[in-house]
Amino acid sequence: MWREFESSVDCARALATDIGTRLERVVERNGSAGLAVSGGRSPIALFETLSGLDLPWAAINISLVDERFVPTDSEDSNEHLVRTHLLRGSAAHAHFTGLVTDADDLAHSLETANLAEGDPAVVVLGMGDDGHTASLFPGAPQLPQGLDPRSPQRYVHITPPHAPHERISMTLRAILSARRIILLISGAHKREVLGRAATGPDPALPVSYVINQTGVPFDVYWHA
Numbered sequence: 001m002w003r004e005f006e007s008s009v010d011c012a013r014a015l016a017t018d019i020g021t022r023l024e025r026v027v028e029r030n031g032s033a034g035l036a037v038s039g040g041r042s043p044i045a046l047f048e049t050l051s052g053l054d055l056p057w058a059a060i061n062i063s064l065v066d067e068r069f070v071p072t073d074s075e076d077s078n079e080h081l082v083r084t085h086l087l088r089g090s091a092a093h094a095h096f097t098g099l100v101t102d103a104d105d106l107a108h109s110l111e112t113a114n115l116a117e118g119d120p121a122v123v124v125l126g127m128g129d130d131g132h133t134a135s136l137f138p139g140a141p142q143l144p145q146g147l148d149p150r151s152p153q154r155y156v157h158i159t160p161p162h163a164p165h166e167r168i169s170m171t172l173r174a175i176l177s178a179r180r181i182i183l184l185i186s187g188a189h190k191r192e193v194l195g196r197a198a199t200g201p202d203p204a205l206p207v208s209y210v211i212n213q214t215g216v217p218f219d220v221y222w223h224a
């Protein structure tokens with residue numbers, strides 16, 4: 001479903017309510033719920049709105065869709081972003097699992113990330129101007145592994161050809177293990193990229209593999 005908003009505030013409010021309702025329902029049913037979130041600039045307003053909601057935070061497990069291989073206190077770190085904008089107020093009671101668990105050793109961090117269990121109730125994705133989602137970048141040497149629908153791995157090491165930092169990214173297979181996928185984007189350019197990606201799966205636009213699947217409920221939240 002496509003949902004569009006005039007402002008980032010309206011979009012964040014609607015999406016936070018949507019995610020909060022979903023998480024509450026899953027916690028009621030299962031005792032806990034997983035929420036996997038992306039980094040970048042797009043989710044900041046969402047994180048701040050979500051953190052203000054009265055949710056059963058202690059039963060919510062927050063994880064990352066992707067991470068740049070930088071120290072967790074770096075301004076470029078998605079963990080730093082989540083700790084700053086989401087894990088605050090009562091949301092600080094949520095259980096958080098980051099991806100850089102050994103700042104000196106990407107392979108060891110990746111190995112630890114792949115030990116994680118449980119499929120997320122909700123995955124919130126972003127999209128770059130180049131059509132990457134999570135850190136599944138077009139042209140990355142490890143992209144085929146990341147897009148393999150039968151990949152046994154939940155996370156993969158990605159070397160983006162035109163973006164800074166080595167990455168750890170959720171694989172397509174793990175993204176599609178969620179009960180619900182949300183893509184949060186803004187602006188005319190990303191809307192146009194998404195339109196191209198909607199024409200069919202294309203490794204030049206990795207987000208297309210999420211858009212063109214039919215197994216998992218998928219919503220786009222877009223604001224101008």
Ligand SMILES: O=C1O[C@H](COP(=O)(O)O)[C@@H](O)[C@H](O)[C@H]1O
Pocket residue numbers: 038039040041042043065066067068078125126127128129133134135
């Ligand atoms: O590098 C990344 O970029 C995408 C998009 O970021 P944005 O700033 O354009 O919203 C993001 O979804 C991903 O998590 C991040 O690592």
